[in-house]
Amino acid sequence: MAGSPTPKLNANFPSLDAFQHLGPFAVALSGGADSTAMLIACATHWPGRVHAVHVHHGLQAAADGFVQHCEALCQRFDVPLVVQRVNAAHAVGESPENAARQARYTAFANALQQNWGGHIKDMVLAQHADDQVETLLLALSRGAGLPGLASMPALADRGGVTYHRPWLDVPGQALRDALQAAGEVWVDDPTNTDTRFTRNRIRIDVLPVLARAFPAFRQTFARSARHAAQAQTLLTELAEEDLQTVGQPPAIRALQLLSEARQSNVLRHWLTLEGTQASAAQMQALLRQVKACTTRGHQIDIKVGHGFVRRDGAVLRCYNL
Structure with missing residues (x-):
């Protein structure tokens, strides 16, 4: 059964070929559909090269079930797994989403530094086109400048770790369809339907309307984010020159x-x-x-x-x- 998803997943996501130059790397594995697809695609494409990190936020009762799913999945595909437990409670005045995000990145860096001999410096994230659109709309709603409008980069260095996002042009539904076709399962985070969180409201209420009005919005919004990122690169270069002057x-x-x-x-x-x-x-x-x-x-x-x-x-x- 472990071998069955190989042709479907790898055929659907050729962008993973960009990892050909990497040595051993880690996949951020939440247990949801996106990261489950990423783990399977990577592990079947490069067996023996892939590791996984799961962050246990400790914020909900279902979290232990996420760990069990990740453990079983990694055992099937012979992928070493590290479970990092963190305290992601947010401080007064801080958004829960931001607190959880900061805790995750700290956990990722710690996991790579403390395990596997400290030789792994690359981590793959399964964020996709819908996530990119949500990030851009959040930035617009907050009146963000170019750094916010640039949204998530496909490649970024943070805390000594290089993060790769190869699926920013892949719709989330395509990942779920590929998993279902391969007979694979995943876990759903119950908080993903909680519309008290702005990102969930965008996903549930806004994206379906955009899809009806602008069917190609994922591609066009991603293009705008890339334009913003390019413009911000130029502004950063100018700032570096001006900083030398002032x-x-x-x-x-x-x-x-x-x-x-x-x-x-x-x-x-x-x-x-x-x-x-x-x-x-x-x-x-x-x-x-x-x-x-x-x-x-x-x-x-x-x-x-x-x-x-x-x-x-x-x-x-x-x-x-």
Whole structure:
């Protein structure tokens, strides 16, 4: 039975050939349809090269059932599995989704560092075209800039791990259809139908309407996300050049010689390097203060993210809390 899904899954997802150059790698295995399809496709395509990491969030009673599914699946396909247990409870003012996401990435990095001799640096994520559309719509709903509109990259480095998303152009239904055709099962997360979460409302209420109005929306939205990512790459390159000019920490007089758009761009880049971010309102307040800073006694003290930007003589400094 383990061999039956091989031709169907691999035929449906030729994009996995991009992994040909990888050495041993890990699959993020939640137990849902998407990651189950990814684990089977990878394990049948590259037997002996694939490992798996399952994150047990400890947030619901069904979580133990997810572990059992992942253990049985990995045993069938002879894939080493690590189960990482985390505390994904969110802090006051933090969204549950963001807390769980941050906990997952920390767990992934820890799993790769602590297991398999620390030689695995690549992890495959099964996020697909519907996930990408949801991410883009979430960014639009929040008034995000280019980094948010770029949505999820197909390739990204984070915490010493390279994350691969080969199925961002594959509809989620195609993965479920492939699994059903192969006679495979998966587990459904009960929280996926809870419309208190914005992403679930988009999936349940918005995507079906988009499909009726714009049948090719997955492809066109993904193209817009790629355009945003390309534009953000150019802005980052410009910010790096401007940062060399204004200095690090940035000199106020040098900043004032730039246009407001370039000031905002380089300051956002600098703050990212300092480990924080500014909201649109905070950045506007900072730009106003930079423009008004024409006397020696003018003070700048602006809240940004988890810290402050303050004037220190001729330069700006970031102080994180």
